[in-house]
Amino acid sequence: MKTKLIFAAAFTILMPLTAHAKKNPADLTVNLIGPDNVNVNDGFSMQAIAATEKRVRGVKVKLLYPSNITTTQYSPICYPISGGLECNIGTMSRNSQYTISAEFTAPASAGSTSITAMGTIRGPEADQGNNTSVKTITVLDPTPPPATAITLNLPQNLEFTACWTDPYDGVPGSLNDCQVPASTQQMTLNADGSATTSDPNNDVYWSQSTDETTLTLEGYDPQGVLVVRYTGNGVSTTCFEGTGEFYQAVAEAAWQGCKN
Numbered sequence: 328m329k330t331k332l333i334f335a336a337a338f339t340i341l342m343p344l345t346a347h348a349k350k351n352p353a354d355l356t357v358n359l360i361g362p363d364n365v366n367v368n369d370g371f372s373m374q375a376i377a378a379t380e381k382r383v384r385g386v387k388v389k390l391l392y393p394s395n396i397t398t399t400q401y402s403p404i405c406y407p408i409s410g411g412l413e414c415n416i417g418t419m420s421r422n423s424q425y426t427i428s429a430e431f432t433a434p435a436s437a438g439s440t441s442i443t444a445m446g447t448i449r450g451p452e453a454d455q456g457n458n459t460s461v462k463t464i465t466v467l468d469p470t471p472p473p474a475t476a477i478t479l480n481l482p483q484n485l486e487f488t489a490c491w492t493d494p495y496d497g498v499p500g501s502l503n504d505c506q507v508p509a510s511t512q513q514m515t516l517n518a519d520g521s522a523t524t525s526d527p528n529n530d531v532y533w534s535q536s537t538d539e540t541t542l543t544l545e546g547y548d549p550q551g552v553l554v555v556r557y558t559g560n561g562v563s564t565t566c567f568e569g570t571g572e573f574y575q576a577v578a579e580a581a582w583q584g585c586k587n
Contacts, residue, residue, distance in 0.1 A: 353381040354453040355419075357388060357446040359460035361566040365433040367468050370576045373431060375444040375460070377416060378424035380579040383562065385449025388427055402427045404550040437468040474540035474560035477567065477586070486511060487544075489571060489582035490556070501568060502581050512587075529554055542567045542584065548575075556583050 331386065361373040375388050390401075391411040398412065405414040405427065414427045427444075434440060446458040476526035502509055514531070515523040520533040530545040544557040552575075559569020559582060571580030 339420075351381075352451040352453045352560055353379055353383040353448060354457070355379050355383060355386060355446050356457045357444050357460050359442065359444040359462045361442065361462050362464060364465045364467055367433055367437060367466055368435055369433050369466075371431055371433060373442055373462065375427040375428070375429075376424055377419070377446050380422055382421050383448045383450075384418045385447075386419050386425070387447050388414045388416065388524065390414070390427070390429060390442060391445065392431070393434075393440060395436075396440060396442070397432045399430045399432055401429040404418075407431070416476050433445050433464075434466050438464050440464050440466055448477050456547045471560075472562075475563055476539040477537060477542070477561040478566060478584070479516060479535065481516060483516040484516050484587050485522075485584045486587045487514050487524075487582065487584045489580050491571075491573065491578045491580045493578065500570070500581065502583055505581055509581075542569075544584075555580075557584075559584065 356378050358376045358378075359373060360376065362371050365371045373390070375390060377386060377388055379386075385572050389408070389411055390405070390413075392398075398407070401412055402414060405412045412429065416425050416427075419425060431442075441461055441463045444460045452458075488502065488509050488511040489506055490502060491508035492504075511552075512525050514525075516533050517523060520532050520534065520569060522533045524531050526546070529548055531544060531546050533560050534543045535541065535547075542559055542561075545553060546555040548554050554575055555571060555573050557569060557571040557580065559567040562568045566583060566585040567583075568583045569583055572578075573580065
């Protein structure tokens with residue numbers, strides 16, 4: 328008798344599951360670089376720097392700015408759009424950066440303004456929060472304010488403060504620019520055009536413009552030679568401020584004279 332042996336075998340084959348991890352998406356960063364301060368109507372430069380550690384495609388950067396800023400020149404990959412410029416960088420390789428340059432003209436009035444750079448790529452991105460960079464710029468008006476008229480009640484006492492400096496170290500525009508301590512003395516402006524000071528070696532005379540906004544002080548040596556001239560404008564109802572020139576040496580001054 329033949330015996331039929333039937334073997335039932337069950338095999339469980341465990342196949343390792345290979346984890347196909349999803350690649351980390353690329354990350355574009357955009358930084359906008361430019362001046363903190365500009366004068367009204369002056370030209371200035373801005374650079375938008377796009378950077379990536381991974382290869383990215385379809386990179387675009389927009390430069391957005393208000394209508395009181397005008398563009399005079401920009402990178403050839405850029406073209407005007409409503410509210411600014413759009414710049415088509417395209418594909419960027421790994422660990423690369425691209426700099427977009429643009430020239431602007433500041434607004435015609437003082438204040439604060441800003442320029443924004445916004446970057447985008449084709450496909451998903453790890454962090455879109457670093458795609459935008461904003462640069463705030465303070466627009467300054469260097470034009471000095473109009474001088475203030477100051478009425479002198481003669482004889483008028485004046486507290487006079489001045490500092491002298493070598494012009495090779497920079498000509499002081501005000502007392503704040505002085506590189507040496509300022510000195511103060513009392514003087515009196517007399518009705519005859521003379522000024523009484525603590526300096527016995529020089530004769531000092533004063534004059535004022537007809538609109539009372541400008542005061543000039545001149546010092547002469549005993550031989551009648553002009554030694555120094557101070558000229559200043561009214562900066563308040565009581566104080567003149569200005570600069571001075573010494574004629575017998577290379578020196579410049581900043582000064583202030585206030586009624587007291």
